[in-house]
Amino acid sequence: MTDIVDELRWRGVLAQTTDEEALRKALADGPLTLYCGFDPTAQSLHVGHLTQILALRRFQLAGHRPIALVGGATGLIGDPKPSAERVLNDVETVQSWVTALRGQLAAFLDFDTPGPTQAVMANNYEWTEGLSALALLRDYGKHFSVNQMLARETVKSRLDGEGMSYTEFSYVILQSLDFLELYRAYGCTLQIGGSDQWGNITAGLDLIRRIAGNQPHGSAHALTQNLLTKADGTKFGKTEGGAVWLDPELTTPYAFYQFWLNADDRDVARYLRTFSFRTREEIEELERATEERPQARAAQRALAEELTTLVHGADQCAAVIAASRALFGQGELADLDERTLAAALSELPRAQVTELAPVADLLAAVELVPSKSAARRTIKEGGAYVNNAKVESEDAVPTAADLIHGRWLVLRRGKRNLGAVELTAG
RNA sequence: GGCGGUAUGCCCGAGUGGCCAAUGGGAGCGGACUGUAAAUCCGUCGGCUUAGCCUACCGUGGUUCGAAUCCACGUGCCGCCA
Numbered sequence: 001m002t003d004i005v006d007e008l009r010w011r012g013v014l015a016q017t018t019d020e021e022a023l024r025k026a027l028a029d030g031p032l033t034l035y036c037g038f039d040p041t042a043q044s045l046h047v048g049h050l051t052q053i054l055a056l057r058r059f060q061l062a063g064h065r066p067i068a069l070v071g072g073a074t075g076l077i078g079d080p081k082p083s084a085e086r087v088l089n090d091v092e093t094v095q096s097w098v099t100a101l102r103g104q105l106a107a108f109l110d111f112d113t114p115g116p117t118q119a120v121m122a123n124n125y126e127w128t129e130g131l132s133a134l135a136l137l138r139d140y141g142k143h144f145s146v147n148q149m150l151a152r153e154t155v156k157s158r159l160d161g162e163g164m165s166y167t168e169f170s171y172v173i174l175q176s177l178d179f180l181e182l183y184r185a186y187g188c189t190l191q192i193g194g195s196d197q198w199g200n201i202t203a204g205l206d207l208i209r210r211i212a213g214n215q216p217h218g219s220a221h222a223l224t225q226n227l228l229t230k231a232d233g234t235k236f237g238k239t240e241g242g243a244v245w246l247d248p249e250l251t252t253p254y255a256f257y258q259f260w261l262n263a264d265d266r267d268v269a270r271y272l273r274t275f276s277f278r279t280r281e282e283i284e285e286l287e288r289a290t291e292e293r294p295q296a297r298a299a300q301r302a303l304a305e306e307l308t309t310l311v312h313g314a315d316q317c318a319a320v321i322a323a324s325r326a327l328f329g330q331g332e333l334a335d336l337d338e339r340t341l342a343a344a345l346s347e348l349p350r351a352q353v354t355e356l357a358p359v360a361d362l363l364a365a366v367e368l369v370p371s372k373s374a375a376r377r378t379i380k381e382g383g384a385y386v387n388n389a390k391v392e393s394e395d396a397v398p399t400a401a402d403l404i405h406g407r408w409l410v411l412r413r414g415k416r417n418l419g420a421v422e423l424t425a426g
Numbered sequence: 427g428g429c430g431g432u433a434u435g436c437c438c439g440a441g442u443g444g445c446c447a448a449u450g451g452g453a454g455c456g457g458a459c460u461g462u463a464a465a466u467c468c469g470u471c472g473g474c475u476u477a478g479c480c481u482a483c484c485g486u487g488g489u490u491c492g493a494a495u496c497c498a499c500g501u502g503c504c505g506c507c508a
Contacts (some may be wrong), residue, residue, distance in 0.1 A: 157458065229465080232464080234453095258462080261462075262462065262463075263463090264464065265461095265465065266463095266464075267464060267466070293461095293465075294461075295460080295461040295463080297461065297462090297463075298460080300463090324462085327462095328462055362453095369455090371472085371473065371474090372473085372474070372476095373456080373472080373473060373474070373476080374471090374473095376454080376476080377455085377456080377470065377471075378456065378470095380456090380459060380470085380471065381455085381456040381469070382456070383455080383456040383457070384456090385470060394476090413455085413456080414455075414457090415456095415460095416462040420465055
């Protein structure tokens with residue numbers, strides 16, 4: 001079995017660990033139980049979470065037992081951000097998000113095969129809902145030093161800035177409690193997370209050391225992964241439409257595929273190393289291909305295909321690849337047979353209309369532009385296309401002759417923003 | 427608590443009674459180039475029933491023919507003093 005620490009290191013994702021020798025030994029000594037927490041802050045996970053999710057998967061494949069924890073409790077409190085206080089979400093909302101995230105996480109790990117590596121789903125709401133304020137303060141609060149808490153980067157930056165509520169200040173206690181709880185219940189001795197979680201994780205280690213006195217499951221460890229950055233300095237995982245979600249309702253599989261396909265040459269190698277389950281040899285081969293023939297985008301294609309398959313399934317992936325080929329191909333859209341075209345268009349943002357309206361209205365209806373003014377502007381700038389033909393006039397109205405197979409119009413804004421309009425009987 | 431300053435479009439920031447939908451920079455968007463890249467250059471950048479109209483310069487009220495610009499009160503932030 002590959003040494004997972006070595007693997008994470010060559011992949012370049014390893015940020016920090018506690019005593020590395022001790023961790024390696026614990027990993028070598030047999031199935032180790034580890035966890036990573038995901039707070040319900042939205043109705044879906046996004047590509048940024050993939051780093052952690054896939055790391056759990058790597059650990060499972062390497063013979064360890066992953067616990068995916070959804071923070072039904074911590075999500076109600078809010079992990080403090082360095083910049084500003086979070087707005088609390090209401091309980092029902094958070095509950096529904098918990099359900100959504102559990103469903104998503106279930107797809108990435110093996111929860112079904114009995115055995116020492118069978119994954120576990122946890123929710124910290126279970127052990128916190130009945131926790132009384134007195135118990136929290138007496139049993140756990142005593143083990144936290146306010147001096148240490150105040151020394152944390154996030155807290156410091158908040159105290160220099162707009163301040164911080166007691167609610168968020170207490171967040172670390174709950175997360176520490178999670179680690180302790182999982183340590184006791186499952187012998188979980190490793191918590192992983194993004195490098196920004198280092199403080200929260202080590203706080204848990206301290207709590208285990210103090211409370212689980214003789215540490216029946218041995219000492220616990222922390223491992224953090226680098227947060228992904230982009231060569232152009234913008235935040236990873238964001239596009240013009242916002243975050244790239246795993247939920248197909250929020251980010252279509254087509255958009256998901258396109259997100260990876262459009263990865264910057266300078267970033268794609270790190271993305272592959274971070275997310276791909278290909279062998280080291282294959283990845284290095286793809287990296288070479290990027291250097292030698294960047295225009296072929298072999299690495300981007302491989303990455304997009306692998307992740308789209310992983311997140312949305314092989315069928316969906318095949319469909320979006322076919323759609324991408326059809327829509328970005330050289331051929332005439334009208335030459336595509338109706339089934340292929342309909343399938344490709346079904347991947348795009350689309351709108352149904354009962355009569356042919358001006359192109360500007362259609363662009364806005366499909367939400368390729370935020371407003372009708374923006375649509376006119378785009379046309380004026382020469383950036384609007386109907387069926388791959390540039391729209392010349394701001395007042396242009398498609399005619400029945402423009403309809404492909406009698407009912408479709410393919411709209412485009414710029415080079416790669418596509419949308420579909422379907423004319424339906426009134 | 428007192429005194430003073432400040433609040434402008436996604437962000438930073440000019441404007442200080444009409445020529446202001448508001449200079450400039452950044453982000454975003456489009457075009458050229460290309461590989462559905464990057465860099466660069468050019469253009470664009472509140473909305474609409476678009477030669478016009480509407481909404482906007484922290485909020486409310488006021489002065490004025492006319493206010494982002496002046497006044498009053500309120501609110502937030504920043505200083506100095508106590």
